Amino acid sequence: MALTLKEEDAADWVYRGEGAVNLVLAYAGSSPSFIGKVIRLRKAPKNGLESNGVSVRNSIALTPQERILWKNVDQLISSSDKEIVGQLYVEHVMKPLLGSNYVDVGMHILVTREFLELVEKNVTGQRPLWRVDAARVDTECDFGLLISDHSLFTHGSPRPSPCISVEIKISRLSEYNPLDLFSGSKERIQKAIKGLLITPQNNFRVFLNGSLILGGLGGVAKNTDVCIAKKFEDELKSFIEVDDGLCTENLLTLVTEALQKSGVLDKLLDVQKLDSIDIEGVIHAYYNITSEQCMVCKELSEEQAKIYASLHSASFDESLRIVKDYLIAATAKDCSLMLCFRPRNEEDSGLVYNNIYLESTKQAFDFKVYFIDLDLKRLSKVRDYYELDKKIVSRYRQKIKLDRGRNEVTGLEACNGKTVVSVELRCSKCKRKVMKLIATVAGINSIVLDPDKNTVTVVGEADPVRIIKNVRKFRKSATIVSFGSSKEEKKEHKKDVRKEEKKKEEKRDVMLPCLLDPIKIC
């Protein structure tokens, strides 16, 4: 960490965006050390909700329990407190999984408190109000992460090539189907990207030469109406040489082809799928490794707690594996992809970059793809995930109750729940037996056996306890992997829970930007 950014450097850094944890600034000055770079600065929550005023997710060092969790990653646990664990996690956990070509670890540089205070003051006016309200730059932190600006094609040259970059966050909040995005089919990927473009929310941004031309900077954007779409199409004209009205379509083709050609989504999906056990199961493994009494089983009846007994009797190492894989998958579900395109020209058409030829415009483009925001999910988050899941399930149950009430009047079928059971399915006889036993339980709409994964997925309002009881008549070792609403339905309910939380937040005091002293509005 030789370089230090001081107060006088603050004016060279401009607002680029932010998430819940970091504020990101892009370099706009002329120092060769920083051209083509962004800096990620840690934020501190304003509401003081984290325990003892110290944010666990922001703290640099691993907790003793996390040191045990990550014990197989030597580089992580041998780091001293001063070394930055988040960066080591990206380098030694995520990079090997996602591929070194697509992951940029960045480097830490020192920053003075005066630098942080001044950049915060300079950029406050550009930050979304709710972000300003929620967190400020953490002025206690004396470093920032310097990383290449993946929305540009610079490579240190003072004159970056003209370029378009597209940022995609894999989330369900936009109106698109992630299954389309990950399908591998050109048509379906393009359909997903189109959906993201129309409802960008916090999940889709397009930058032209590093400046935002679609989506919300640092937050959520409204849907792409005719006006926005027209303006966007006009912006693209300087980049894609095609008749009016076809630039956006061609950009979609470019993005689709780059996603297909690079294979990054397949890699990402593999990592996202590491969480073979849902949070309702993982929470028990979490209590195994923290050696606390399981607060979840404590709330269940003896009968219900029996379902999870096998998870509690899993070995310590197995519990570590379950939790670790779950957290790695959580990182992979929350990261973004940045795809950057530039028209290919003879001088820089070395073999460094992949390229795509757009038949309709007769243009060749270089492209690069990077994953951004591969942050470590802290162990303590497992409890948060469980609590969130509980809220979602309870919301779902309320909905079923309501639906049942309505159905009594309309005679329609109730909404479905889903129970996943883990049971060894060795042969066709086993499968028949399990199928028969489950089929006798009331309230079942479908049963799907997966002999590769040794799981049975039961959809319907059937009682999970009855399901597992019946399966155990055949195999004692059977366990429930998850129950409640299906993942897709949960996501829908998650939206509602989030909306409610947001409403509560909006009721809190509002801070006006650009003012150092907050003004309270009634």
Ligand SMILES: O=P(O)(O)O[C@@H]1[C@@H](OP(=O)(O)O)[C@H](OP(=O)(O)O)[C@H](O)[C@H](OP(=O)(O)O)[C@H]1OP(=O)(O)O
């Ligand atoms: O919990 P979720 O699904 O709302 O995801 C959070 C994201 O919200 P989103 O759904 O994308 O609007 C949230 O994104 P934003 O702040 O909305 O950009 C963060 O990514 C958060 O992760 P962390 O707290 O930074 O580790 C994300 O938290 P986790 O991925 O740790 O759950």
Ligand SMILES: Nc1ncnc2c1ncn2[C@@H]1O[C@H](COP(=O)(O)OP(=O)(O)OP(=O)(O)O)[C@@H](O)[C@H]1O
């Ligand atoms: N290396 C980069 N190059 C270009 N832009 C970047 C880079 N890193 C981050 N950004 C921009 O800054 C925004 C916020 O960064 P990031 O997602 O890392 O923040 P975060 O607080 O960690 O997010 P989250 O809340 O999702 O965890 C991104 O959405 C992206 O637009």
